[in-house]
Amino acid sequence: MVLENTINGLKEKYGKYLKNVAVTGGGKGKGVKKITLIAWGIILPYILWNIVFWIYPNVVSIPIAFFETSLISAKAVFVGLDNFLDFFKREEFRMIMYNMFRFGIIYIPLSLIISMVLALMLNSVKNVALKSFLVISYFLPNLTAGVAYSVIFQKLFSPHSFITKTISSITGTDIGWFTDANIVLIPMAIMIVWKSSGYYALLLLANISSIPDSYHEAAVIDGAGPFTRFWKITLPMINPTFVIVVIFAVTTFFAIFAEPLMLTGGGGPMLASYTFRMETFHQIYDRMAIGYGAAVSLVAGVMSYALVLLIKKIVGKEV
């Protein structure tokens, strides 16, 4: 009672100063309402933008795959699973799956091994200047637009280039990297290994360097060799990052677009470098078939999501 009186007395005395404080205070009253109003005012643009450009597209995109609808008309005819069934029946689908497999066989092991070896070696470098130079140079390829490095690699693998001439003279045959259906995925995979391995290595390095030295020192005392230490200490400790890197590597194929567009005229020769993105693009751009394109995209999305779950189950459990 005394306390309340004192507070009321203070309020009367310093009322005009307290007004400002009340606006900011955590208690109930006018201040909170005003803050709520200001806060909603501040986040309103974010909310409105998200309704139009994120929630609406993501919600509508699934049902749209069950309709036959064109880019330029508002009319939509429900066709059930027809878009999906038609896609599964076509040669394009078969080739995409085959390409994904062939690309994966080259790309996934190569990029994972290179990045892991690079990360382990980088971690052992003590010289700060050298290390930062290496880190910077490994990030460089990740900076470049698909168009830019496609242009460069097109010339690096052209029939007149040093690389092609050398390999041709060894094998004794003329090599057309981008015109031979059997080998077209090799330069593509090399290109994307070049682009992503350094990036993966930096992701792994961030985690490897956070493992306390004492773990390794204790293992050395117990007589563990470098390989045992890698399997028993490093790999389990970096497992979360390693899983992410494997997920990136396995799902890379789903995002390939600029490379076949620029290098093989949109997925040739004979669809040997055709991808999901290329097919989606073909449907919505050339044929203006929005529903069909959404179906193709959805198939790719479901497949990549299934792969992610599979990887999490296989690789993520080893800890």
Added chain:
Amino acid sequence: MKSKSIQVNLIGKIVIFLLLLWSFINIYPYLYLMTGSLKQDRDFYTSIFNFKVLTFDSYEKMFALEELHFIRALFNSLFVAGAVTLATLFFSAITGYAISKLDFKGKSFIANFIIFQWIFTGTGVGFIVVFKLMVSLDMLNSYFALIVPFLMSAWGVFLFSQYFKTIPMALIESARIEGCSEFGIIFRIMIPMSKSVAAILGVFTFMQRWNDLLWSILVIRKPHMMTLNLTIANFVLGGGGGDKPGLIFAATVILTLPLLILFIIYRKQFITGISIGGGIKL
């Protein structure tokens, strides 16, 4: 004992050699690009160390070639990537401030939604619906189509809100007592204190927009609205690259240069950014 230390030394040298070799593999295509852009087309396939034939011819031709709309394309790219970057920084900062520093009804719902949005990138099909939306709004070949669908970033809001949480509330309280408005607090106190986060978000947003091909190829058909990336792709796909490799390389140098400069200035932010989710989802 002595032989073992020699052995360790040798392994150390091999490790450094291999690391530098990968560095060289990473840098070589850029050297190839630079020297290629400085050669006449007839010398194009000569060694990269052939310095005698270097000339700026290709750059002159690149500016002169009407088909390429080079200056306009460069402007479009800078304008679009710059505008998206500034807008993303602005909206991410104010939204991040609201959800980290203001107590209001519905706050936890919004904060959770933003985190959900960051983790769940979407169906991956959403861009098709936005594309159709652009067509029905008659917005093809406009800056609107290149900029507005990328104005906001859940990752950016998340980054700013996490950083703002570390700034003491007392600072904000005292600024309010001094009569500073909420926007004043954001722009005079919060943003100047979180320059590192702003730089990370800024460089990644700029890089993503600058390098974008799929979206711009969908919404831009008219040459004068093409971004640099798109106009080069268009020129190469139109068969222009065959007999003018030097010119293509010159344009590609310009396409690569702004990001290279940004990277040299903000390399720390780039490297930090990739370990906190940058370049993955934006």
